[in-house]
Amino acid sequence: MQDNQALIVVDVQKDFLETGALPVKEGSQVVPVINRIIPKFKNVVFTQDWHPEGHISFASSHPGEALYSMIDVSYGQQVLWPDHCVQDTAGAEFAEGLNTENGVCFVKKGAHPNIDSYSAFLEADRKTKTDLAVWLKSQGITEVFVCGLATDFCVSWTALDAVDEGFKVYVIEDACRGIDVNGSLEAARAEWKKRGIKRIDSSEIN
Numbered sequence: 457m458q459d460n461q462a463l464i465v466v467d468v469q470k471d472f473l474e475t476g477a478l479p480v481k482e483g484s485q486v487v488p489v490i491n492r493i494i495p496k497f498k499n500v501v502f503t504q505d506w507h508p509e510g511h512i513s514f515a516s517s518h519p520g521e522a523l524y525s526m527i528d529v530s531y532g533q534q535v536l537w538p539d540h541c542v543q544d545t546a547g548a549e550f551a552e553g554l555n556t557e558n559g560v561c562f563v564k565k566g567a568h569p570n571i572d573s574y575s576a577f578l579e580a581d582r583k584t585k586t587d588l589a590v591w592l593k594s595q596g597i598t599e600v601f602v603c604g605l606a607t608d609f610c611v612s613w614t615a616l617d618a619v620d621e622g623f624k625v626y627v628i629e630d631a632c633r634g635i636d637v638n639g640s641l642e643a644a645r646a647e648w649k650k651r652g653i654k655r656i657d658s659s660e661i662n
């Protein structure tokens with residue numbers, strides 16, 4: 457790959473693997489695929505979902521509301537998840553075997569108690585920015601390749617916000633796995649198409 461291209465590895469954390477608190481089907485299968493493409497990039501960014509206890513996105517913070525149901529919050533609708541990726545717990549650690557050694561940038565997101573953050577660029581209030589776009593631009597990056605967990609939430613929101621930041625965006629589909637609640641996977645793909653995001657296979661990266 458070229459120097460203007462970065463890989464963004466989204467939330468490949470223990471809690472999103474098959475045995476985790478918020479299991480993504482076949483989640484662990486992305487690890488060898490991602491490890492294979494990491495060495496092809498000079499710039500690799502790793503993100504981590506990083507919630508405080510009692511986070512607004514946890515169903516346990518809303519007694520009487522069902523897991524995976526949707527509630528209205530100040531910034532719109534919020535899916536209620538099982539407690540996951542609590543800061544400094546084992547579940548928030550990177551998946552076993554993921555090669556994070558040569559990462560050049562590490563982004564923790566969702567740390568605000570009252571705002572969720574699927575995207576590595578922008579929190580769910582759609583106002584609070586992380587430093588990621590500024591950092592990528594300072595490195596001369598113009599194209600980003602997004603992979604990780606989960607396709608239809610953090611990968612998709614990160615990819616869409618990358619378009620808004622002016623990057624050319626690719627989603628490496630075989631290096632992602634989705635959750636798929638209420639048609640979220642189809643909806644994400646439709647949105648990518650509208651916004652010019654290309655879906656590619658890891659074999660196309662050389």
Ligand code: VGL
Pocket residue numbers: 466467472505537574605606607608609610611
């Ligand atoms: C994610 C749901 C809740 C993700 C994070 O990484 O896709 N999904 N928090």
Ligand code: ZN
Pocket residue numbers: 505507513540541566
């Ligand atoms: Zn989360």
